[in-house]
Amino acid sequence: MAAERDDIGARGPEAHWTADGILRRWRRFFEQKPSLRGLTRLEFTEHIAYLLFLRLDHERAQRTGMFASPPIAPADSWPSLVLAGGENLHGALTRLMAELGKVNPQDPRRAVASVLFHDSRPWPADKMADLGRLIVEEFDPYRWSDVPRDELGSAFSLLIADCRDDIRAKRETGQFLTPPHLLTVIAKALALTPRDRVIDAAVGVGTSLIAAHREMAAHGGRVDAAAIAGADIDVQMCRLATMNVLLNTGRQFHGVPPVLRADSLDTKDRLVRRYESDVPATVAICNPPFKSNVEANTERRSDFWAQNATLPANFLQHLAVTLPQGARAAVFVPDGVLFHGGAAATIRRTLLRNCDVHTLLRLPTGMFHDTGSKSNVLFFTKSFRRPNGDPATDELWVYDARDLHHTDTENPLTEEDFAEFLEAYRPGGEGRAGRVESARFRRYSRDDVRDIADSGSASLDLKAHLADAPDDFGDPREIAQSIVDRLGDAQRSFQVVLDSLD
Known part of the structure; x- marks a missing residue:
């Protein structure tokens, strides 16, 4: 795991990152990992959100003096994820998501986390190797709190825009x-x-x-x-x-x-x-x-x-x-x-x-x-x-x-x-x-x-x-794709009816 910078004023190369550059990193990882082809872009984007929350929470907990901020996740959650792998990573992340997703009126500091992690689940266990690489290669080596807020926010918004087809499929x-x-x-x-x-x-x-x-x-x-x-x-x-x-x-x-x-x-x-x-x-x-x-x-x-x-x-x-x-x-x-x-x-x-x-x-x-x-x-x-x-x-x-x-x-x-x-x-x-x-x-x-x-x-x-x-009825390609999607839905519905008759 990369060493944390002690001096809050020492800003690294992350301070010069741009939204387009961050988006390219995330896209490249998703598109170049064969085992992720079974996941939707929407599922990948959700995991980017989880990891950003946990990593930023960990970084803020490492600050000293007036910049100190108690962690929202249990202590050492991030280092544990970095060191875990395979089934251990799947189990650790599952337990962490379940804990953070609970609504606890006695702990108002976790109110935001309870919305973000509610009913959340990690990728299937057989894809944990790539999730581990995402944590170790794309998140842990960098100090994300140094990234300009507008750039990081814009990058995440652009990543969501990449999910437009998955979102429209949520009929x-x-x-x-x-x-x-x-x-x-x-x-x-x-x-x-x-x-x-x-x-x-x-x-x-x-x-x-x-x-x-x-x-x-x-x-x-x-x-x-x-x-x-x-x-x-x-x-x-x-x-x-x-x-x-x-x-x-x-x-x-x-x-x-x-x-x-x-x-x-x-x-x-x-x-x-x-x-x-x-x-x-x-x-x-x-x-x-x-x-x-x-x-x-x-x-x-x-x-x-x-x-x-x-x-x-x-x-x-x-x-x-x-x-x-x-x-x-x-x-x-x-x-x-x-x-x-x-x-x-x-x-x-x-x-x-x-x-x-x-x-x-x-x-x-x-x-x-x-x-x-x-x-x-x-x-x-x-x-x-x-x-x-x-x-x-x-x-x-x-x-x-x-x-x-x-x-x-x-x-x-x-x-x-x-x-x-x-x-x-x-x-x-x-x-x-x-x-x-x-x-x-x-x-x-x-x-x-x-x-x-x-x-x-x-x-x-x-x-x-x-x-x-x-x-204007729109782009013919969009119309054709919409027809294909609806025909697929109809076929699945008729299959259910057929199965019930059997």
Whole structure:
């Protein structure tokens, strides 16, 4: 094992590492080890997260004087992993993961670790040789705490981006990756400051919280630990989001977890009022699962405006119901939420009457092909229901970017693609009062909004002045792969039926 540097001021070559260089190291290891071919990139990335946590925790425990930090993992955990091998390594790591994954109210310093290691398991025992090499060759010789925070955080985020296909395959929870540049634009549109408290009720890998934190930090001053919080029902996403947020924001490993494993739709108080300081949220950014064929169990939600809604519609009403007055929100919704009847229509009508739904951003096509849906972002501010029954929405602006074709692989979004939207959304910093109509940006007046709310459909499938773009169904290769994936799922389902008949 490499000797620890005693002088905290002596910084080694790690101080000059870059995100791209770190990513290349990790990719090279994964791609050049034949025995790892049975593992997914997602499983490999999870283990990078575990090892980073344990190694950084060990390094911080070696510091002296004012820099000293008691370890979160049991003493000598890292040296024991370095010296172990084969079945011994598998057993040692299994026991360590189980211990750190327990929720222990008597030891709040392990709260973050309990989210990261919950239900975690090491690679199969027959792959321990390569895990041992990963520990001894790629982690132990270096002092990772010397790596610039932005570079290490960016490297881990890029490694997660490499897992996009594995994440999209998690159809049971409807996961997919939201383009980081789009979330950066949304954080700027919401005009976040260090005084805000931002939540994401379907946090995924935590990209929204990172974008929010960066925008708040851009104003100068300290962004405290209560500033961002997220929740997700998928334990694997919670692990990745936890490490992603820790590495990109500099939050303490022994502090309050930035992410909870929870079903946000299960209770109205989850996340909206921060659990560690009872501070109400001021902003919500949320891209919920686009699973229109799944109805969430909302029997405990007597506060909901409509029951039996689709998953994305339920997230929309959850945030609109639970956010405090004056809170701002940006919520992704598929096209269907804008025009479907029944529960969706009730939610739209009530949303217009209870909130100031001031902007609808119709996103470029091709961004979320695997969901089978075109996507939008609804921006609204929680308001008061007017005594005369008129909508709380005074005017609704629609910005149409549908003719800009992008995918998450061949032609990814950039922040520059939305420069015109930001200028239109907050012209010259004047706020909405200075908005001007254009081919892409259309104003629907108070009378228009009242007519929409009073209509039977309450449809928000609204257009700008831009000529309708031809339907874009995406890259043919992506369509073909999606068909293959679904045919495979169908074949496996029919095989189960056949086996049961035998």
